Amino acid sequence: MSDSRYCQIEDLADARAQLDEIRHHIHQHPELSYEEADTARFVADKLQSWGYEVTRNVGGHGVVAALKSGTSTRTVGVRADMDALPIHEQTGLDYASVHDGKMHACGHDGHTTVLLGAAQQLAKTRNFDGTVHLIFQPAEEAGSDSGAVRMLADGLFERFPCDAIFGLHNHPGVAVGTFGFRSGALMAACDTVKVRVNGRGGHAARPHLAVDPVVVGSSIVMALQSVVARNVDPNEAAVITVGSFHSGHAANVIPESAVLEMSVRSFSPTVRETLEARIRAVVNAQAQSYGATADIDFIRGYPVLVNSEAETAFAREIAEELVGPDRVIAPFPPIAGSEDFAYYLQQRPGCFVRLGNGEGQPMLHNPRYDFNDDNLTIGAAFWTRLVERYLAKAPA
Incomplete structure (x- = not known):
């Protein structure tokens, strides 16, 4: 039985229409690596309106939003990526890219929206004791000298301490709302x-x-x-x-x-x-x-992405509480793709999570790919609950 003291998926039901709108806006206006100025501005303005202390232009177009609640000195970071790919969209969607040759073909529009949904919920409930740093990263698709490298070089963890860091990527071919976890080497x-x-x-x-x-x-x-x-x-x-x-x-x-x-x-x-x-x-x-x-x-490109054991077990526990053990795959098979989240995990313990985007759906980097909006409230609830549990208030 999921502990009702912490966020449930249904708590985000009223936010679903807004999250759809945000995701479709970002999808319609994709920006390539190092060019995410408008996306960063859109994200930062939303966060600022919800009461976050927002720092812009971290390592380029990176945005970091801090929210403190209570008196604890504990901290946690959650990261989403913002950039798109140089692909001509062929989805035929009414919110398809308006920029020819640019497309959110990897779901970063969804990752950003999911974290924004969690941001709004956390700001509304403040059901935690400590500081959460929400990291909106540019240039994940760059391949080298990426957004993670640049944000770290700009003092990310010195300026915005994180006892642990977590990230998420959607995974076509796995049922919507199904989470995947693997400690150790997950991505190549x-x-x-x-x-x-x-x-x-x-x-x-x-x-x-x-x-x-x-x-x-x-x-x-x-x-x-x-x-x-x-x-x-x-x-x-x-x-x-x-x-x-x-x-x-x-x-x-x-x-x-x-x-x-x-x-x-x-x-x-x-x-x-x-x-x-x-x-x-x-x-x-x-x-x-x-x-x-x-x-x-x-x-040399991105290093091996290595999830730490304790943080992976913790994140898996959150998913099992949220959606049930039958919608959790652990251990998740290793993935031959690569991810610059690996650089964060070289400096801090943490976990990179996979979230199913639907069986039979177009794969990542495909011109017909689209992030599944049914994951928006699931992902937002997952991040909210993870922060609440990681920075849990002491019993009264």
């Missing part, structure tokens, strides 16, 4: 590798006088398939995907060079180091065997 590290193969151009009819970078590049692609299969412990997970291979412009010309780009994913620092070392070795050895050379640019 993501690195990008750019390889330039330097050959020697020539006539297609005289290949013996050239060093063909297309052949070298093809050999590299095939040789890389052995790295995960033969250099990574079978009990670990890793992915190497060559997603781009460009060389040449004419059928009768052997080009001078070829460019390959690959995405590399891993779930442990040790595997991450192994992958980099083996990729460098394989690329160089294959190039050398053909008489070519290779330039390798290994770009």
Whole structure:
């Protein structure tokens, strides 16, 4: 039985229409990473009107809203992301993006709205003892030098202390309102590798006088398939995907060079180091065997997202109280996608939660994707209850 002293989903019923309106407004006006000025202003104005102490322009367009209740020195942070993607929307919705080539195809409009719903409820009830910091982050989709990195560099945790931090992402393919939890590594590290193969151009009819970078590049692609299969412990997970291979412009010309780009994913620092070392070795050895050379640019992206055990157990308990154990998946399967929330978890204990967006729904980063509005009150109630329980008042 859920403790009625803390927020229930039905407590947000009267706010549903307003949350729909907020979410649709944000969805209709998407802004890409580093460009979220209007979204940040919209969010900050709402928070300020509800009585929060609002700090704008944290690490760029970041917004942090603080609300203190009671006398406790305890603190907790909850984060939502605000940026959209460079995708042309194909949903046909009446609130579809008005900005061509920009779309909320990952649900950040929903994440922001869910946290705004919790913000309003917390301000209204103030059923906690301590300080809550609500973090609205820009540029999660950036891939590197992201919003989390910039907010941390701007003194996020020094200026807005958090004993623990929590975040949430929707998950298409799982029933609406179903929560997923996993302690330890939940989401992968993501690195990008750019390889330039330097050959020697020539006539297609005289290949013996050239060093063909297309052949070298093809050999590299095939040789890389052995790295995960033969250099990574079978009990670990890793992915190497060559997603781009460009060389040449004419059928009768052997080009001078070829460019390959690959995405590399891993779930442990040790595997991450192994992958980099083996990729460098394989690329160089294959190039050398053909008489070519290779330039390798290994770009580190987001680290492994590691949920702390106690905070994950706590967040799971909140979800089970709110929606029942039958709508909680734990442990949730590891996810090969990456998330810059990982940077927060390197500095503070916490948990990143998955919330089902509906079975049979378009996946993330799809032009037909849309956040499920049925999750708005569920998510808002979850954050409200989590803050109330984390900063619970002492018994009278």
